[in-house]
Amino acid sequence: MKKICFLLICSAFGINAYGQKTIDQKVSELLSKMTLEEKVGQLVQYSGFEYATGPQNSNSATVLEEIKSGKVGSMLNVAGVEETRSFQKLALQSRLKIPLLFGQDVIHGYRTTFPVNLGQAASWDLGLIEKSERIAATEASAYGIHWTFAPMVDIARDPRWGRVMEGSGEDTYLGTQIGLARIKGFQGKGLGNIDAIMACAKHFAAYGAAVGGRDYNSVDMSLRQLNETYLPPFKAAAEAGVATFMNSFNDINGVPATANTYILRDLLKGKWNYKGFVVSDWGSIGEMTYHGYTKDKTEAAQKAILAGSDMDMESRVYMAELPKLVKEGKVDPKFIDEAARRILTKKFEMGLFDDPYRFSDDKRQKDQTNNQENRKFGREFGSKSMVLLKNQKNILPISKSTKTVALIGPFGKETVANHGFWAVGFKDDSQRIVSQFDGIRNQLDQNSALLYAKGCNVDDQDRSMFAEAVETAKKADVVIMTLGEGHAMSGEAKSRSNIHFSGVQEDLLKEIAKTGKPIVLMINAGRPLVFDWAADNIPTIMYTWWLGTEAGNSIADVLFGKVNPGGKLPMTFPRTEGQIPVYYNHYNTGRPAKTNTERNYVSAYIDLDNDPKFPFGYGLSYTQFKYSDMILSSADLKGNQTLNIKVNISNTGNYDGEEVVQLYIRDLFGKVVRPVKELKGFQKIFLKKGETKIVSFNLTPENLKFYDDALNYDWEGGEFDIMVGTNSQDVQTKRISWIK
Numbered sequence: 001m002k003k004i005c006f007l008l009i010c011s012a013f014g015i016n017a018y019g020q021k022t023i024d025q026k027v028s029e030l031l032s033k034m035t036l037e038e039k040v041g042q043l044v045q046y047s048g049f050e051y052a053t054g055p056q057n058s059n060s061a062t063v064l065e066e067i068k069s070g071k072v073g074s075m076l077n078v079a080g081v082e083e084t085r086s087f088q089k090l091a092l093q094s095r096l097k098i099p100l101l102f103g104q105d106v107i108h109g110y111r112t113t114f115p116v117n118l119g120q121a122a123s124w125d126l127g128l129i130e131k132s133e134r135i136a137a138t139e140a141s142a143y144g145i146h147w148t149f150a151p152m153v154d155i156a157r158d159p160r161w162g163r164v165m166e167g168s169g170e171d172t173y174l175g176t177q178i179g180l181a182r183i184k185g186f187q188g189k190g191l192g193n194i195d196a197i198m199a200c201a202k203h204f205a206a207y208g209a210a211v212g213g214r215d216y217n218s219v220d221m222s223l224r225q226l227n228e229t230y231l232p233p234f235k236a237a238a239e240a241g242v243a244t245f246m247n248s249f250n251d252i253n254g255v256p257a258t259a260n261t262y263i264l265r266d267l268l269k270g271k272w273n274y275k276g277f278v279v280s281d282w283g284s285i286g287e288m289t290y291h292g293y294t295k296d297k298t299e300a301a302q303k304a305i306l307a308g309s310d311m312d313m314e315s316r317v318y319m320a321e322l323p324k325l326v327k328e329g330k331v332d333p334k335f336i337d338e339a340a341r342r343i344l345t346k347k348f349e350m351g352l353f354d355d356p357y358r359f360s361d362d363k364r365q366k367d368q369t370n371n372q373e374n375r376k377f378g379r380e381f382g383s384k385s386m387v388l389l390k391n392q393k394n395i396l397p398i399s400k401s402t403k404t405v406a407l408i409g410p411f412g413k414e415t416v417a418n419h420g421f422w423a424v425g426f427k428d429d430s431q432r433i434v435s436q437f438d439g440i441r442n443q444l445d446q447n448s449a450l451l452y453a454k455g456c457n458v459d460d461q462d463r464s465m466f467a468e469a470v471e472t473a474k475k476a477d478v479v480i481m482t483l484g485e486g487h488a489m490s491g492e493a494k495s496r497s498n499i500h501f502s503g504v505q506e507d508l509l510k511e512i513a514k515t516g517k518p519i520v521l522m523i524n525a526g527r528p529l530v531f532d533w534a535a536d537n538i539p540t541i542m543y544t545w546w547l548g549t550e551a552g553n554s555i556a557d558v559l560f561g562k563v564n565p566g567g568k569l570p571m572t573f574p575r576t577e578g579q580i581p582v583y584y585n586h587y588n589t590g591r592p593a594k595t596n597t598e599r600n601y602v603s604a605y606i607d608l609d610n611d612p613k614f615p616f617g618y619g620l621s622y623t624q625f626k627y628s629d630m631i632l633s634s635a636d637l638k639g640n641q642t643l644n645i646k647v648n649i650s651n652t653g654n655y656d657g658e659e660v661v662q663l664y665i666r667d668l669f670g671k672v673v674r675p676v677k678e679l680k681g682f683q684k685i686f687l688k689k690g691e692t693k694i695v696s697f698n699l700t701p702e703n704l705k706f707y708d709d710a711l712n713y714d715w716e717g718g719e720f721d722i723m724v725g726t727n728s729q730d731v732q733t734k735r736i737s738w739i740k
Ligand code: BGC
Pocket: 053, 054, 076, 105, 149, 202, 281, 282, 492
């Protein structure tokens, strides 16, 4: 008790138990010495000059001068021991010697790249995801980076939006769990540790709901929907102590997120009591003028700071406008102090005032280049992110002694493409990337032949290579076709209206199919693609996303059965673009179709089945899993009780394997309509051939809560369907009553 009182008294006086100053007190002292310009300087972030992740406007000479005079708080796209040291050196020439923060988009790995994030989400493996970010943080921090602009926790239901590759898909629950795992991975044992980097929950908010899936487009939705579907991953990130947030480019119901007082002041910094800082997205403060929200850059700076955007990434309006606005009495200096305090606090927490160069260490950097342990992990993660969509004739796995295998398609010998979008740590070729050809060749028996034909380019109309590809296929016992979309066709500013295989790839596939040879189709993409013809005509299909540095090895491990695939789709796959947005947790409507093909006076298209091509949560294995009847602890619950759900899962096939057991609920009626299904839990289990395991879930009233139209978050008594299954469509259901 005495000890607690002592600690409380100490913290009230801004000192810790050892008589040292707390970070809060150090920040106050520093702020008291700073001029207005120096404080605003902390709110400024510029990009480095060699590499840009947005429309660049850096004038290198003036930026270097500004750093020296304390007018810059942070740089992005500056990395590597040498470069970070030289920039930090400049910052330490400023009057108060405040170190710079170096930020970078470490999105799916750094030197070792891992599957694109949507592919990672397909693993449904929180342990692997956390570990991948731990490795990314270890590598990035060794390259002098303090801060990653990740995780992107935007929920997205529209595969036309190119940035779905960077998120965790369409589901709020899954997206929240994955976001938390990523933050844990990046921030490790806590800021201040040498291998911990600051994470950033982005893009706040609702960026994934851009109208028509067109990047940067507007978002118009009810606050109820915003709170229920799009904000939970952010709220969870704030509660988990994510160091920073990033604004989104879009407006929400007419107010740009960058100056949106409701989400920034009322929710994030108000109700959620968030203590980290908010960085704008690239240029998003200045862009409010283009939105038509502010008449000029002056008003943009004013509205952004008042709403709670703390750092200006590359708009260059904070330094130009804020000192003037304060002097004219248009911005209360307390807003500048607040923003500077939040940023300086993080610099102290990162230990940068103790040693501004502590992240820039040659030996660490060398150890984290081409690190074999990290690559080994990348190989495993790649194989566990793949999703087996079809294996009708059990063509997979392929025997290593197959006499002649043909690899056909434009991605077979690609290296850099395997990174997918966002591979900023790849500045030279010292990090070897394993092509699909090499991966397969390395595992195929010495006496077997691996033939190769490109067949066509990724995205043009050239059919001149078809004939050679057909001849190659004819010589093979098995044809592996590697098709999809270009690696830079998903990602930022990469929205597509047509999400089929690009160019003439589908025509190539049809030509090869005519040979009658067994075909394994591997689909490389950063988003769900539309491939109706292939899905109906090719018996074996594997979704490989972009798997990163070790792609070829991961793919070969799965093709030859060293790894049994267990991935499940984190997004619904549409039949055709006209079906978008299509997602599993939709409302029932007043005229639901009872069958997939019902058309008349029901909510359906007259020319399309209602079901998607592949549902959310779907994915096969080389083995089979049998679910027993589920057992509920009760069918009549009251108040704060807990419902237990148990089901036995048996591996009845011929391979050991992993299964993701999924729990959904449906609240049958409510104050506001509820989705036909909501994911409430999942467990990934490993079962040896012939093994059975009991999987058990608990539900409490907390899991039944939702937002009503007045934004009250609560649950209602009533009837609920409890569903357990192998994907969002294939479930068993039991009804319960739960009285409040
Ligand atoms: C993207 C962000 C990214 C930033 C810095 C922006 O264009 O939207 O996600 O972190 O650039 O590269």
